[in-house]
Amino acid sequence: MKNIFEKYTCPTVGMLKNRIVMSPMTRGFADKDHCCTDLMCNYYARRAKNGVGLILTEGIVINKSGDGYNNVPHIETNKQADSWKETIRSVHKYSSKIVAQLWHCGRISHPDYLDGNAPVSSTDKPADGINRQNNKSYGRPEALTIDGIDKIIDMYVESTNKALKIGFDAVQIHMGHGYLIDQFFDDRVNDRTDAYGGSVENRCRFAIDLISELVNIFGSEKIMIRISPSRYMGEIYEWRDLDKMLEHLIYHFNRVGLKVIDISCANSIYHKTSGLVARKIRDLGWNGVILGGASLSVDEANYEINHSILNLVTWGRYILANPDFVQKVANNENLINMSDEIRNSLY
Numbered sequence: 001m002k003n004i005f006e007k008y009t010c011p012t013v014g015m016l017k018n019r020i021v022m023s024p025m026t027r028g029f030a031d032k033d034h035c036c037t038d039l040m041c042n043y044y045a046r047r048a049k050n051g052v053g054l055i056l057t058e059g060i061v062i063n064k065s066g067d068g069y070n071n072v073p074h075i076e077t078n079k080q081a082d083s084w085k086e087t088i089r090s091v092h093k094y095s096s097k098i099v100a101q102l103w104h105c106g107r108i109s110h111p112d113y114l115d116g117n118a119p120v121s122s123t124d125k126p127a128d129g130i131n132r133q134n135n136k137s138y139g140r141p142e143a144l145t146i147d148g149i150d151k152i153i154d155m156y157v158e159s160t161n162k163a164l165k166i167g168f169d170a171v172q173i174h175m176g177h178g179y180l181i182d183q184f185f186d187d188r189v190n191d192r193t194d195a196y197g198g199s200v201e202n203r204c205r206f207a208i209d210l211i212s213e214l215v216n217i218f219g220s221e222k223i224m225i226r227i228s229p230s231r232y233m234g235e236i237y238e239w240r241d242l243d244k245m246l247e248h249l250i251y252h253f254n255r256v257g258l259k260v261i262d263i264s265c266a267n268s269i270y271h272k273t274s275g276l277v278a279r280k281i282r283d284l285g286w287n288g289v290i291l292g293g294a295s296l297s298v299d300e301a302n303y304e305i306n307h308s309i310l311n312l313v314t315w316g317r318y319i320l321a322n323p324d325f326v327q328k329v330a331n332n333e334n335l336i337n338m339s340d341e342i343r344n345s346l347y
Contacts, residue, residue, distance in 0.1 A: 002305045004298065004313050005330060008053070010289055011259040012221050013097040013169040016053040016312075019305065020326055021291055023264070023316035024056045024101040024172070024226070026069060029346055034061070034074035035083035043346045044087050047319060048096035051326030054312065055091055056262070059103030059174055062159040065120060066180065068109030070133050075100070076155075081162040088167040099224065100163040101172045102156060106180030107141040107189075110134055118142045120152075122183045122190040122197065122206075149196065152180070153210050160214055164222055173210065176228030176264050181207050185229075187240060200244045208252045215256050224260035224289075225253075229277050232268030243280065250284045262291040262314065270294040278309050298329050323347070 004019045031037050044055055061067045061074045074080045084100070091098040107121035112134050121141035131138050144152065160171050175181040183189045184206045190197050196205050207225075214223045229246065230238040239245050253261070261281065265273035274292045281290065293301060293314040304310040317338040319325045328335055336342075 001302070003302045004305065005326075008312065010054070010097075010312065012224050012289075013054065013099065016097060017095055018051065018053040018326065019301075019312050020052055021054040021293075021312045021314045022047055022052045022056060022319045023293075023314040024058055024174070025316050025320055026072060027058050027346065028069060028071040030071050030073040033079065034067075034072065035080050036073055036087055037083075038086075039346045040073075041087040041090055044098065045090035045094065046323045047325075048091040048094040048098075050324045052096055052319060055096060055098045056172055056314075057098065057101050059101050060159075060163075062102050062104055063155045065114060065117070066104030066106070066109075066155070067113040068105030068119070068131070068133065069113070072103075075102070075159045075162050078162070081166050084163075084168070085166050092167075097169040099170045099172050100168040101174055101226070102159050102163065103174045104152065104155070104180040106183045107138060108179055109141075110136055110139040112136070114139075120144050120148060121180065122192055125189070125191065127178070143192065146194065146196070149206055149209075153213055156210055157213060157217060160218055160223075164218060170222045170224055170260075171214075172224045172226055172262060173214070174226050175207055176226050177231065177266055178233070181210070182228070185239060185245065200241055200248050204245065204248050204252070207249065208256070211253065211258055212256045215258060220257035220259050223258065224262060224291075225258065226262040226264055228264040228266055228274070230268075230273040231264065231266035232273065233266065236268065236273060238273075242277075246277070246280055247284055250281055250286050254286065254288075258288065260289040260291065261286070264292070264314075265294045267317075268294065270296055270300075275304070275309070278304075282309060320347070 008016045008019045107119045109119040119139050119141040124143045126140045127138040263274040289311040291312045301313040321336045321338045
């Protein structure tokens with residue numbers, strides 16, 4: 001029987017000491033220049049030292065135009081990229097792997113974070129609600145032109161090159177949670193009438209073009225993606241044409257040689273969201289790696305692995321609240337639950 005504690009060879013990062021993955025979690029502890037700090041380094045190294053096999057970093061903003069949060073890291077400049085070198089070295093010291101999650105917020109932003117400029121998106125409609133980062137309404141975005149989309153792809157290429165050059169084991173392209181690429185997927189947001197809007201094929205075009213370009217340049221062994229077709233946003237929120245979207249995306253991801261997909265459910269019940277999506281993706285012929293989990297028990301995680309649904313299991317809040325998570329679950333010890341105190345620290 002397979003289990004989460006056994007070694008696993010992942011096509012993007014090589015041999016892992018176990019199947020346990022630390023999910024990306026926005027932390028907001030970068031310095032004023034959006035560089036990785038010693039505190040952040042210690043935070044990641046502590047999880048590696050305590051046994052986590054694969055660490056997915058917090059979202060790293062690919063370009064100033066994609067920011068939308070307080071004190072998050074960027075990877076636009078060489079200084080920002082180089083600030084991660086010690087963290088990478090420290091994680092590798094403990095035989096763990098570390099992947100840079102590359103992030104563009106799109107319309108989930110405000111001019112406060114963009115030097116007074118408008119956010120960009122698939123649309124010119126602002127997101128609903130209040131931005132908890134500055135307690136203001138989200139900014140009204142500018143709909144990207146086709147030339148603008150090409151420039152965003154170039155930004156991803158440049159940031160991927162920087163991330164791999166400094167030693168990250170791979171990169172993960174964040175395509176979920178309502179951020180830029182998801183703003184093209186979702187027909188409740190994407191109101192375009194050009195080649196990037198309307199049909200399923202058009203709304204998937206940006207993502208497929210981007211991954212095709214990255215795989216062509218860097219190889220399929222260096223690229224993974226995160227999607228969230230079914231997630232929690234006050235209630236269960238799904239792409240309305242979920243099956244058609246998945247069918248189109250999986251066909252093209254297989255075609256271009258993508259090997260790893262992380263299915264996130266954003267703090268919802270796995271079996272009602274990403275667990276169902278993972279099964280749909282398997283039924284569509286995806287034989288690559290799937291990451292997922294969202295606070296599964298050890299028995300549930302092992303079940304998903306043994307039934308070839310998941311290959312690697314992600315935990316977020318539990319690993320944040322329990323740096324010694326791996327030892328605790330191995331010894332069947334009680335886990336500390338997330339608290340505001342922990343959330344607001346680099347514990």
